[in-house]
Amino acid sequence: MKKTKYKIYISQYKDLIFCQAYYFTKCTEDAQDITQDVLIKLWHNLDSVPRKSAKAWLLRVTKNLCIDHSRRKRELVASAVAVNSDGDEFQLELEDCGLNPEQETINLDSKERIMDAIHQLPDKIKNVVIMREIQDLKYDDIAAALEMPINSVKVYLFRGRKLLFEQLKPFYGTSVFE
């Protein structure tokens, strides 16, 4: 019975979890890792997760793992200073899923621009924007997942849209948004 329930949850929500993680991290491998962690957590907490709030629970865990992941990455970048044999400090090159500057200039795809713009949003706003604009979730679901009132969800969303608009402004004149 537990297995059946677990499989049903997986088939229902795995794309939702993966999509949330993917647009948050902007990296397929990281999104896969996060999805895997969420699904393992779900297995261990299956009995304590009420069926009604399973979606909110999964989104909440995904959000927390995404934020942890982003924090870890920031810390890693900050601590990636090594000392060479001459005693000089230098920045270690970290494996990054993002595109390098050359690729960024070459890539003129509007979706990439949008992804970049979303990726640069503050974490809380980013979560709300992904849930509402990309995953098309209802305000109620977002509020339940992020444990905040619906009005706060709206405030974050509207702020996020304004920030995206500011970032994507230079491209409005091009055919991308026409």
Add this chain to the structure above:
Amino acid sequence: MDCTICNNLMDDYFDGHLSHKKRKQVTGHLTTCQGCSEFFRKYENMLKSIRNVEIKKCPDEVVDSVFDIINIDDKFSRRKSVFDRINEFLFLYSRQLGIAGAAVTVFLFVFLITSQFDKTTHVQQQYTTQDVEQATDQVKLALAYFNQVTSRTEEIIEKEILHQQVVRPMKSSIRTALKPLINGG
């Protein structure tokens, strides 16, 4: 409506959360203000572009690796068997199915009780030929009595009219004619 208010209402306008009156005011402003109209158009295009971003699907390997970690022998596949589908349906809609079952049971119960009640009332309302004949006789008797009363009433009315219109004037004219004789005598 000025441009600041109009721009503050922009998100609610695109989310369809404005009242009819406010929406009309915003639309009215947009038809007269070139700047706001252009800004709204660009903002709407941006929202459309974000909403058109592809929904990423989770690769099956992720689920398979999870199954390996938690020691579930099965392999996850996007293609579900009929049994899986039935299981999923029962799991997801068990509550709705329960409610529907309860509703059907209540309906059947009410239907059975009502039909039984109809039968008993139907039996109670059946009359024999004798009952019908008796009732017809009683109606006939009542009609005869009614006719009698009516004709009697007509007679009384006729007599009264006769008395009023003929007898009383005659009496008074005789009395008037005899008055001098009586007085003179």
